[in-house]
Amino acid sequence: MAPLQVVRPSSPPGALLSARGVTLEYRSGGNAVRATQGVDFDVFAGDRFVLLGPSGCGKSSLLKAVGGFIEPAAGTITLNGQAITKPGPDRICVFQEFDQLPPWKTVLENVMFPLLASKSCGRAEARERARHWIARVGLDRFENAYPHTLSGGMKQRVAIARALAMQPAVLLMDEPFAALDALTRRTMQEELTKLWEESPFTLLFVTHSIEEALVVGNRILLLSPHPGRVRAELNSHQFGLHSGGGAEFQQAAQRIHQLLFGQSPAAQPAHDDERIAL
Numbered sequence: 001m002a003p004l005q006v007v008r009p010s011s012p013p014g015a016l017l018s019a020r021g022v023t024l025e026y027r028s029g030g031n032a033v034r035a036t037q038g039v040d041f042d043v044f045a046g047d048r049f050v051l052l053g054p055s056g057c058g059k060s061s062l063l064k065a066v067g068g069f070i071e072p073a074a075g076t077i078t079l080n081g082q083a084i085t086k087p088g089p090d091r092i093c094v095f096q097e098f099d100q101l102p103p104w105k106t107v108l109e110n111v112m113f114p115l116l117a118s119k120s121c122g123r124a125e126a127r128e129r130a131r132h133w134i135a136r137v138g139l140d141r142f143e144n145a146y147p148h149t150l151s152g153g154m155k156q157r158v159a160i161a162r163a164l165a166m167q168p169a170v171l172l173m174d175e176p177f178a179a180l181d182a183l184t185r186r187t188m189q190e191e192l193t194k195l196w197e198e199s200p201f202t203l204l205f206v207t208h209s210i211e212e213a214l215v216v217g218n219r220i221l222l223l224s225p226h227p228g229r230v231r232a233e234l235n236s237h238q239f240g241l242h243s244g245g246g247a248e249f250q251q252a253a254q255r256i257h258q259l260l261f262g263q264s265p266a267a268q269p270a271h272d273d274e275r276i277a278l
């Protein structure tokens with residue numbers, strides 16, 4: 001198997017989603033909390049791009065900025081060359097929380113809802129698309145069930161079906177499996193990968209689990225602790241669901257751990273020409 005490869009930052013043509021010098025801040029009263037500092041990355045169509053870093057490094061904030069929910073204090077994020085300024089149906093997010101599904105709607109109604117609300121299609125097509133995606137995530141027998149009757153994993157499958165039915169340019173996932181037990185989490189990683197293999201979509205996935213990043217991602221952006229800066233970027237397409245016990249997988253996981261926690265951010269600045277070789 002090929003070793004992990006270094007990826008140099010650049011602004012290549014053809015990038016679907018590009019972040020350049022993105023600094024994110026939260027202001028309240030006279031105070032500002034800086035969540036990220038000068039982050040850049042490029043996501044290409046069909047990438048499973050993972051933002052990985054310790055708690056508080058600004059992963060969720062970056063996802064919110066890509067979603068158009070917060071505006072960068074500096075830098076830009078573009079989708080298909082257009083600056084992102086607000087939320088849109090081309091970016092749909094799946095969250096960690098199980099309560100992201102309105103409890104008064106059935107599974108079918110939940111999956112149809114964004115299609116109808118965004119006027120992406122009429123009722124008949126929304127129903128057809130929803131049923132297709134509900135079947136793809138293996139819940140065809142539960143179309144008429146209400147969320148409170150489903151397990152955590154099933155609720156996340158509904159959320160994934162709901163998001164993919166919208167055919168977003170980028171599917172955003174914020175620690176979607178973190179609240180699940182270990183076995184279900186593993187199954188969900190497997191199912192997500194399988195869905196992607198059957199018909200590839202572009203994924204921007206946030207996690208603080210190194211193993212999950214290696215299994216789910218084909219490219220990983222490592223962020224330093226608060227405020228998040230790019231510490232390294234690597235290709236991980238050689239790893240998959242069955243790599244977990246392998247020596248190369250374990251070495252990669254250890255190396256990432258060192259990069260994330262081994263040196264202080266002050267000792268390891270992440271300017272473009274100083275990115276870390278893996």
Ligand SMILES: Nc1ncnc2c1ncn2[C@@H]1O[C@H](COP(=O)(O)OP(=O)(O)OP(=O)(O)O)[C@@H](O)[C@H]1O
Binds near residue numbers: 027034056060208
């Ligand atoms: N609404 C907010 N108001 C003020 N500060 C915030 C807000 N949301 C996040 N922050 C701060 O921004 C920083 C980055 O938070 P963020 O949630 O993006 O990190 P994260 O890497 O996703 O963390 P975790 O893995 O714990 O979810 C943290 O210091 C956090 O306290």
